[in-house]
Amino acid sequence: MLSLNTNAAALSTQSALANSQKALTTSMTRLGTGYRVNSAMDDAAGLQIATRLNAQTRGMAVAQRNTQNGISLMQTAEGAFSEVTDILQRMKDLATEGANGTASTDDKTAMQSEYDALGRELKNVMDNTSFGGQSLFATGTNAAAVTGGTSTLGKTGGVTFQIGASASETMTTNVSASVAGLTNDGGTLGLASAAYKTTATAATVGTEIGAAATITLLDNALKDVGTVRSALGASSNRLDHVYNNLANMSTNTTAAKGRIMDVDYATETSNMTAKQMLLQAGTSMLKQSGSMSQMVLSLMQ
Template identity: 80%
Template sequence: MLSLNTNAAALSTQSALANSQKALTTSMTRLGTGYRVNSAMDDAAGLQIATRLNAQTRGMAVAQRNTQNGISMMQTAEGAFSEATDILQRMKDLATEASNGTSSTDDKTAMQSEYDALGQELGNIMSNTTFAGAKLLKGGTLATAAVKFQIGASASETMSVDVSTALGTTLEASLTAASSNYTAAGTGTELTATANATITKLDTALKDVGTVRSALGAASNRLDHVYNNLANMSTNTTAAKGRIMDVDYATETSNMTAKQMLLQAGTSMLKQSGSMSQMVLSLMQ
């Protein structure tokens, strides 16, 4: 129908142009940002899934740092115990030598002097080994309670390391028994009076140090495996989020080209639709 009041062709063309322009704007936005989903309108379900995946990925990244910090803390303690073991070994050497009948009183006194110094340093190591400003061993983090590590993105993913009894009670008692200078400076009698009995006390102290070191080493190994697993999960979770959120440039470029052509064609047809009114006037002449 030819009409001056209503140009149906122009109206249809305008609607098509609006849709083409909207689609072109969407394609250009995606190509400009690199994301297929830039708002919930683009993909409501996909955005929700991607948000959860992103939260999981961020949580795992923090958990990876937690595991590394945990390993570092236990390696610090392990280093202290390594030095403590060397000191105890030297103390045992002195006790064994002092127990021999060829050692004179002067010899034992000289050995006792070194033994006392070693005992003091043992106490210093146990009292002043710190990590991030907090004491670790004697009266510190590891000796007073279980240490809990957050090793995942959810609240349930935790790991507890408890050496408080082995360190704070058992080892503390054996070190105190092995050296009077462990707790306070002075002149001991471990070698000058009871050298043979001291050998047994030092054996006990070495065993107790080994027990704690073994527990810390096992925990460190577990944290290392936790870190590796988190890295694997993080990689795959990030890839899954990318498949939802990232734009496919090949596909979207094709879409943009098609919408540009439609927009150009629609603009041309809108111009042509104006000629419909001229046809009505020609009938009236």
């Protein structure tokens, strides 16, 4: 039907032109930002899923840092105990030498002097080894929380690491009993050295009988150090596996989020080209639709 009042062709073309322009704007926005979903209107369900995946990914990234910090803490402790082991081995050498009847009084005096110096260094290592400003062991009443201390590895309940994105994903390393039995005044280090412990102890290398007894005390100290080192090493190995698993989960979770949020440039470029052509065609047809009124006037001539 030819009509002057209603140009149906122009109205249809305008509607198609508006749709093409809207689709072209969406394509250009996606190509400009690199994201397929730029607002909830683009994909409401996809945005909700991607937000949850992003929260999980970020949580796992922080958990990875936590595991690395945990390993660093325990490696710091392990390094200190490695030095303690070397000191105890030297102290045992001196005790073994002092238990031999060939040593003179002057020899034993020199041995005792070195032995005491090593004992003082044991206390120095235990008191001053720290991580992030917090003492790892301490000595005496500060060796464990059961006696009111504040050392990181000595506190009751152990150290808890957050190793995942959810609150339930934690790992606890509890060596407080072993650390307290080793480092406090009544522990095996204190029994093995009067210089470590502030009060008198039977440990000495100045006599043959005393040196022989000290060998046993040092053997006990070495065994206790080995127990703590073993526990710390096992926890460090576990944290290393935790890190590897988090890396795997993070990689795949990030890929899943990318499939939802990221734009496919090949597809979207094709869409933009098609919408540009439709916009050009629509504009041309809108111009041509004006000729419909001219046809009405030609009938009236």
